[in-house]
Amino acid sequence: MRINLYISSRIEFAMRVEINKQSKIDAVDFDNLDFGMLFTDHMFVCDYKDGEWKEPQIIPYQPIAVDPSMSALHYGQAVFEGMKAYKDQAGEVFLFRPEENFHRINRSSERLAIPAFPKNYFFEGLEKLLALDKEWIKSGIGNSLYIRPFVFASQAGVQASASNEYKFMIICAPVGAYYGGELHVKIAEKYSRAAQGGVGYAKAAGNYAAQFYPTKLAQDEGYQQVIWTDAHSHEYLEEAGTMNIFFRIGERLVTAPTTDTILDGVTRKSIIKIAEHLGIDVEVRPVRVDEIIAAHAQGQLKEVFGAGTAVVVSQIHSIGYKGEKYTLPKLDNYMADQLKSHIMGIQYNELEDPFQWRHAVRT
Numbered sequence: 001m002r003i004n005l006y007i008s009s010r011i012e013f014a015m016r017v018e019i020n021k022q023s024k025i026d027a028v029d030f031d032n033l034d035f036g037m038l039f040t041d042h043m044f045v046c047d048y049k050d051g052e053w054k055e056p057q058i059i060p061y062q063p064i065a066v067d068p069s070m071s072a073l074h075y076g077q078a079v080f081e082g083m084k085a086y087k088d089q090a091g092e093v094f095l096f097r098p099e100e101n102f103h104r105i106n107r108s109s110e111r112l113a114i115p116a117f118p119k120n121y122f123f124e125g126l127e128k129l130l131a132l133d134k135e136w137i138k139s140g141i142g143n144s145l146y147i148r149p150f151v152f153a154s155q156a157g158v159q160a161s162a163s164n165e166y167k168f169m170i171i172c173a174p175v176g177a178y179y180g181g182e183l184h185v186k187i188a189e190k191y192s193r194a195a196q197g198g199v200g201y202a203k204a205a206g207n208y209a210a211q212f213y214p215t216k217l218a219q220d221e222g223y224q225q226v227i228w229t230d231a232h233s234h235e236y237l238e239e240a241g242t243m244n245i246f247f248r249i250g251e252r253l254v255t256a257p258t259t260d261t262i263l264d265g266v267t268r269k270s271i272i273k274i275a276e277h278l279g280i281d282v283e284v285r286p287v288r289v290d291e292i293i294a295a296h297a298q299g300q301l302k303e304v305f306g307a308g309t310a311v312v313v314s315q316i317h318s319i320g321y322k323g324e325k326y327t328l329p330k331l332d333n334y335m336a337d338q339l340k341s342h343i344m345g346i347q348y349n350e351l352e353d354p355f356q357w358r359h360a361v362r363t
């Protein structure tokens with residue numbers, strides 16, 4: 001197998017690039033993709049050892065060997081990101097606010113005692129990976145490449161302390177829409193996703209693992225996701241499944257502020273900015289469960305939707321709470337649709353980008 005040595009023209013480090021000679025792309029049915037189940041031909045890998053990040057590499061996508069005692073498997077010292085690349089009709093590739101993901105993975109890492117990853121490694125590695133796998137990005141609204149940067153404690157040994165070795169990787173999956181069909185969610189009354197002083201604001205792997213059991217219980221009752229409430233009183237609404245959550249009460253758009261229990265979602269903050277730009281009245285403030293139930297009773301709860309990188313914007317059809325099911329009304333015009341088409345218009349280079357969020361990729 002041929003090894004290319006890649007030296008970036010903009011920065012001073014070497015990155016080994018090994019081209020995959022056996023692309024899987026011809027066997028892929030791009031019209032029937034199962035979210036996040038199929039990955040492109042290459043992956044980015046960088047190891048941390050002896051107090052420093054070593055030379056990054058791009059190699060063919062493949063399984064990795066780990067020691068059974070590896071720290072991340074036992075103590076969950078692992079964080080990740082979710083971002084997407086889009087291709088416009090002219091074939092140009094874009095990222096959406098990638099600096100936000102870069103800074104957030106390092107904020108998550110800091111909370112989990114993982115060393116920060118260098119910015120030039122992140123961006124040069126990501127752009128080279130996208131250049132190599134650009135055929136996997138299909139143009140057309142809804143098609144994208146889901147990018148999963150992640151970092152985990154790779155040291156062997158079961159000592160319960162921060163690892164001295166880590167692996168930072170980026171893998172990519174061609175995707176269509178995340179959720180299909182109607183979304184019914186249940187408000188958490190017993191379990192919680194995050195507690196004050198904890199790791200809720202970080203994209204820590206364990207935050208997701210902790211959701212699986214309560215979500216399974218909700219699924220047994222016919223819901224797909226849980227709306228997480230504050231761990232202390234269960235009186236305030238925080239997130240919906242793996243998404244941030246928005247409520248349309250009358251003509252106002254309401255969402256909870258980011259705290260140490262709520263993820264600082266890139267889609268969330270972009271939706272807030274777009275809504276304000278479109279003249280929508282946005283309130284960022286704590287949202288009480290009883291206020292939402294009362295607004296529903298008064299016919300003022302018009303829409304509830306989740307926002308996240310994977311889903312973009314996902315309309316919620318009904319909410320379960322204390323044994324009751326609250327169905328959202330059918331409307332002629334949904335704010336969620338308006339906001340979704342605006343953000344996607346920017347992402348796919350079909351609308352003006354007044355906020356300079358689009359990042360053109362050198363492919």
Ligand code: COI
Nearest residue numbers: 082083242308309310311
């Ligand atoms: C994302 O939107 O990137 C997420 O974090 C959802 C993911 C768990 C599939």
